Amino acid sequence: MAGENDASASALPVDWQDGVFVGRIATDAGPSPVLVVRGEAFDMSARAPTVVDLVESGDFSASGGVSLGAFGADLSRLLAPVDLQCVKACGVTFALSAIERVIEERARGDSSAAADIRARLESRVGGSIRAVVPGTPEAAELKRALIEDGLWSQYLEVAIGPDAEVFTKAPVLSSVGPDAEIGIRSDSTWNNPEPEIALLVDSRGKAVGATLGNDVNLRDFEGRSALLLGKAKDNNASCALGPLVRLFDAGFTIDDVRRAEVRLRIEGEDGYVLEGTSSMSQISRDPLDLVRQTLSEHQYPDGFALFLGTLFAPVQDRDEPGRGFTHKIGDRVTIASDRLGRLTNRVVTSRDAAPWDFGIRALIANLAGRGLLETSK
Structure with missing residues (x-):
């Protein structure tokens, strides 16, 4: 993965050479976990065939890994950085998203009806919902007031209630x-x-x-x-x-x-x-x-x-x-x-996106074919 271009460099954190990162890359043999340590990439599949194995080991040193050289963030090879998780x-963990979810519900999914509903809700609950801490007596009091106003919603329940x-x-x-x-x-x-x-x-x-x-x-x-x-x-x-x-x-x-x-x-x-x-x-x-x-x-x-x-x-x-x-x-x-x-x-x-055809059975078969399953024990 040596070498680096402008597009790939821009995908990395500003201080990426100071951090430790875990991810997955597509290799000719199959997907492999990688560690990026102080700017150098290591294929960790020989020690930990999956990201889960790497994380569960708790060892984020490059010990047992194969150096791939300076990490170039070749995006064409990077996969989602999780596998069996x-x-x-x-x-609805932010006040604004709570209001927007209520709007969706009141508009019944009709975007053209959203503007008027948004204006009414924000004028009534915008400030209150931003100030309240979920699950507190103050949140319960706001809930009672909104029920009385006919503005209560299941989305406000998860926004300010005890359960996320x-x-x-x-x-x-x-x-x-x-x-x-x-x-x-x-x-x-x-x-x-x-x-x-x-x-x-x-x-x-x-x-x-x-x-x-x-x-x-x-x-x-x-x-x-x-x-x-x-x-x-x-x-x-x-x-x-x-x-x-x-x-x-x-x-x-x-x-x-x-x-x-x-x-x-x-x-x-x-x-x-x-x-x-x-x-x-x-x-x-x-x-x-x-x-x-x-x-x-x-x-x-x-x-x-x-x-x-x-x-x-x-x-x-x-x-x-x-x-x-x-x-x-x-x-x-x-x-x-x-x-x-x-x-x-x-x-x-979703119909036109690349079909998802590499599932758990395919991963197990791939790891077995590479002789890596014993590594995970």
């Missing part, structure tokens, strides 16, 4: 990585990216690192009914992660996640450009509390990746006034944060 996600929304985002091994196509359903007419930070958590519940993610959302589907969450969230190529997981160490900690700025840029083939920034400091629930709630009454023997939710909800009109934003095929979506890098994907329909 479950991919979980938290929703935690759902399964994608099947194991189905996530896509940097520069891959990302999919929206072909029958969706109102949808958007969700730029987020995702934590990598081991089987013991310890958050070991963080990466960027796009938790693609179909606003029309979820707006029609929360029971359509599965169709709104889990489709072919609808989950992107990467470019690498930055491991926590003395120079990068969970506090860096708590104060991170996440930037979004959408560039359409029609010349449309949308930009936005969200601050993790405005999250309503602490990232480690979201990890705790995910682990409540559930075990994850292979660990999990956890999307932490998004502040960004694009409401700018793209075409017709009052219709808001929705994706068009060919949109280039870039999610960036200084210390995590840059994740870029091109939007297509």
